[in-house]
Amino acid sequence: MRRYLVRQLIQLAVVILGISILAFGILHVLGDPVLLLLSQNAGKDEFERYRHLLGLDRPLYVQYWKFVSRAVIGDFGKSWYADTPAFKLVLERMPPTIYLTFSGLAVALLIALPLGTLAALKRHSWVDSLCTMLAVAGQAAPLFWLGIMMIIIFAVRLRALPASGYGTWQHFLMPAFCLGAALAPITMRLVRSGVIEIMNMEFIKTARAKGLGEPMVVVKHALRNACIPVITVIGLQFGQLLGGAVITETVFAWPGVATLTVESIRNQDFPVVQCAVILLALLIVSVNLVIDLIVGLIDPRIHTA
């Protein structure tokens, strides 16, 4: 177990390193920070002065080292627009994003688990076909379209829910449902295939041979072992979830990291964009690590690997 943990941590460190290089590279290699900071009319000496000031005349690896050493203590520089430390801005907006992501996950599972299991158990029946059809249609519907329609129906026409914003549980309903519904189709199909795989395994046949009633077989044996693929599914989906959160937050004016990132991109506020990208990556990586650990704990196959 310990070796497994160590291997996972090394992988994690490498991934984070990679992402930091990516985030650094995006700004410094693809773009020119000085060009973005100064006006086009600034003279050559202004450019040189700023380059020196920002340390851009040093070799890339030196700059990268400075970037990383500062980032580790939380110093991502100040937002070029709001004059507050970028780290503080991003951190403030994390909780709404996290809450949205988890609620979305909860909704997706609430839809996908029963439907996926049902489809797996009643394979080849009309139930299965219907579920698959719904899944395909669901995957095709653009998330932002769904969000806009929901606002019109529930907020404007029915006046049942608030159109945007954050605060009460009513504010959560539409965004969470939207996000969850967007993820449900693919989650459902993964659940379905996971359950199918389990159902075909030896121990199920053994349980049946023992004479246990079908419900018991399903509930006691199948579902319990279906945890593994399901949790794996959650892990795989987390990155997707955050991607969906970007879209959901934008449509519902949710005060989270995603809307901050989009605004900062529009305002060309790079310190904030860099910081948000890295912190989100850290979040995803940590969640993946936790998932891997849980799977490692409960999946007997991995222990012995």
Add this chain to the structure above:
Amino acid sequence: MARVALGMVFLLVVTLLMPTHVLAQTKDDTIVYALQSDVQNWDPPNSVLRESIILGYNVFDHLAARDLKSGKVGPSLAVSWKNLDDTTWEVKLRKGVKFHDGTPFGAKDVKATFDRVLDPNLKLTARGNHAKIKSVEIVDDLTVKFHTDGPYPLFVERLTAQVMQSEKAIKEKGHEWMQDNPVGTGPYKLVRWQKKQEHLLARNDDYWGPKPHYKFVRIRIIPEQATQIAELISGGVDIIKAVPPDQMDVINKSGAARTTTSPILRTAMIQLDQAGRSGPNPMQDKRVRLAANLATDMDGIIKHVLNGLGDRTATAVNPMAFGFDSSVKPFKQDLAQAKKLLAEAGFANGLDIGMLTTGPTVEPGLIQTTEAIIADLAKVGIRVKQRFIGEVGPFTNLVRDNKSDPMFTWSWGYYSIFDADAILYDVMTCNQPYAYYCNKVLDDLVIQGRSTLDPKKRAEIYAKAQKLIHDDAAYLYKWGLRGVWGVSNRIEYDAPKDEVDRMWAVAPRKK
């Protein structure tokens, strides 16, 4: 199975533990106002944004204030004023006024405020407004003397354009602190500011003036107009501004809200970079500028795109401002002449040019009217490529820092001063942060205009100025705006013609 259940429970718990805002406010004691873009700071003289002016009015007071009904300037923190001679004004202050932190308001605060605004090292945006004031002298605790640089006809009007800030805050807390912490004498005080999300104001129960009806004001930042309208109709917001004319019928038919309009001082234009601040560009040639003005059918755009909600102007001077000269006529669309001028200027095959644009935070229908204008310009060969910056703060920063394109959409609210000087100085004289036109002759006229007290003479000077900027096609002129507000049916509120939303004046609608 147990583990799955545990997992689900965990998820459920996390979901349910999400913070429910403990709103101390109820719907009945709170008014909700929506802005498309947040202010960059709570220091009004340090901002060019209309949002800053509006928020400033609610948390601070000015020496004088305009009465909306009569349109006349009356006392506020100052109770009386008189000019002792051509260059000296004596102002008497109101007794018994306190700042939100309890310190009494007096002459020292007036001096500290103006000294700070006029300080050339601080480079505050409002400096240009008050450049004619040389110094402020404390006579006694409730009396100040203003010394001006020559005769200053707009002195009284401009008293409505500077908020009074606390000397204690200026001296003891300093500039940085003041950006986030307003200490004013006004009807509301700032309780909480979540940047880019919302502000919460609470009623100042020790206010010297009429007590506001609503205890709290929530200012929500909602960037999408579609969302603002949805919120207005569904009851999440009470007042929205700059409603697109195309959506007025939706609001009026909703049964939950209505629209109210008023001609406002704000005038729209497209600035053309004659001064070359964005680099060498075709707009430095008068013929190209003229061609642009002749290519566009502004009357048609007002009629069809704004549904008539605009008043065509020949220049950037608004009909409601003193000094407006109606004898200068707006350009009439003439595509042939425009093409001819372009050919003369060397652009027989047209030209490609960039335009910086922003969102409709203060100008209703900006996106659609800009598209129509660009289409018109294309008809004579001026091919425009738009660069869109959604938030108005960064947009104005780009303009200020010479990083704009040779054309950019612009509008000016005159700081609610109904005088031609209030636009010509800031928007058309050399070396102003937001002016991309520079013409010495115009500069001289503007200085003359603000240096004589004789209204007849001033009117003549401004007539000359308008003819000059019209004939020189300084900018691509558009129209005087009609402000459109969306207002919830639960409140009484009329469109303010000086574009200042007075939260303290909002009252519930009588049944």
Add this chain to the structure above:
Amino acid sequence: MSTVSAEIEQARVQTPAVERATLRRLLRLRWGVLAAVVLLLIVASAVFAPWIAPHDPLAVNIRHRLAPPAWIEGGALANVLGTDQVGRDLLSRMIYGGRVSLVVGITAVLMAASIGVLLGLTAGYFGRNTDWVIMTLVNVMLTFPFVLLALAVIAVLGPSLKNMILVLGVAGWPIYARVVRAETLALREREFVLAGRALGMSHLRLMFLQIAPNLTSVIVVIATLQVAQVIIAESFLSFLGLGIQPPTPAWGNMLGEGRVYMLNSWWIATFPGLAIFVTTLVINLMGNALRDWLDPHLKL
């Protein structure tokens, strides 16, 4: 990461022979054929846009703005789907918008597939260090939500058609690499490869001429499904104003501009939204059918 191995195990579901022969599979294929036909129509309309579109998609006509679709009162047959906020014909803009979506979709996917397959082959074939390096890169990129990565790069490069294709193409390669690598690893030990090595064939020949052809079905299925993903990503970026810039018509930016009109001039945003939905749906259906037909074992 263990998730990789678990996923690969999942990729090989034991399907009993009974499934292949059922009616269901045939039914699925029928949907696939129908979808392919619709897709062909969409592609054709995009290709022949200049001949099919009734009007110039950029022609502004403010006197006829916000005209409703022909079947509603106030509409006219001249503008079957209505006009937008500055009077441009919606149908023409939709047809040209389809061009943009398809161009971006196909080009970006071709780019992603080329890079991904190459890297996946290399990783799977050479193994050891090369494999580790490439797979780490894949993991790094897959960790990140596609959308966020695209956003970050557009932030620096600026919004334009060229940049979008670049960004979406570069963001999309990891999935090919991962799957191709897994398949290559398996194929590497098969007889025909070992035989080739014994005969002295060069690595390159082995990789491209022996192994790669076995991967076509996988690649085709992934690519098809990815086109739909890319189209949605492009629409979203354009919707945000960070993709194709107006006035160039793209379904995403039409949706974005039309959003404020949803409560009265609903057609401006509704039809582009429908277009995105239908196109994505038929691509997915066709992709699924392709997968069932070419390699039912694949659980993607």
